[in-house]
Amino acid sequence: MPKIVDHEARRNEIVEAFLAVVTRAGMPAATSRATAAELGVGTGALWHYFDGFDDVAAAAYQRISERTNARLAASTAGRRGLDAVHAMLREIYPLEKETVEEAYVVVGFWGRLAANERIGAGKDVAGHWSVLVRDHLVEAVQDGELVPETPVDDVSDVLFAVGMGQQAFAVMRSPLSAPARQLSLIEHCLIPWRTPGFARSHDG
């Protein structure tokens, strides 16, 4: 069924064009017109592949989730415990240019989700990542980095909720989203559960 394959490929090209405009010019510039221009087509051509711009935004959100999943796999390969937790959170929290740009797309999608009930929220990405963080917290307990009584589910949920909050703060340009402050909040969430005197060699 080559037609279906082409349709998917074209959808992907449109989403990549949207994200290219975001990267180059910022989320406010990434309109349907600019996305179509990036591909050298008229705006109307987009609507053979998407049911409106909410649908493009949902696909871009999905694409960013996949990109982040790939980065998480790469950055945690060969790492465990708190070292892996920090590597993961650095890919999710809006600490650098790439993740700040992603925050704009993600928060923009949340806004569309809030305003349009026809958009499906999609898979529970947050829940999925929270579980990945928790697994590395369990390793940190096994390795003695964290105390045995560490409430790993709660620590993971809080680190995750803070990361979502930071994406909102980044878009609000709140002083709360300064990178040093974000990193200090991660440390704050971990410090009560660190094993006293355990040498920190890997999680810096």
Place this chain on the structure above:
Amino acid sequence: MPKIVDHEARRNEIVEAFLAVVTRAGMPAATSRATAAELGVGTGALWHYFDGFDDVAAAAYQRISERTNARLAASTAGRRGLDAVHAMLREIYPLEKETVEEAYVVVGFWGRLAANERIGAGKDVAGHWSVLVRDHLVEAVQDGELVPETPVDDVSDVLFAVGMGQQAFAVMRSPLSAPARQLSLIEHCLIPWRTPGFARSHDG
């Protein structure tokens, strides 16, 4: 200058009409058309008072901030320490119908903020509330509810960032936003700093 007063009054009426539609029918239903219909005017009449729907959304966000400020003042009157902290967070976290509706408006506004650089982020409401929470945490230390070494700035920032994350989770309909889970995260953030054996009479 009665004309200016009328202009402000009319803007307020439009914002209240927008929020009335949100309350009755949900954020997705609160279009410019529905907002105008609520007032019994044509949609075009809105644009004498607002520069487009982003401007209505920004004013609604501002109105919700003011409403929340008023609720915070009322709910913390005569309270201090952790009792006041819990009272505050219950007005901000999306735990009940009213605050969940507000989360939709707030997250919808963040989305517009992400997509439109002409919208001003407005006052740093989050920073302001974080300071209020911190002041009550200081009282909790003074009253012996929390240990003297409690890092009140970080606790307050984390409670706040989690609250913003919870607003996003509410819109995503994530299992993370179940009220019991939200309350348990608040407790999780406080528990490392609670004075052992201190009787919890006020903060339930």
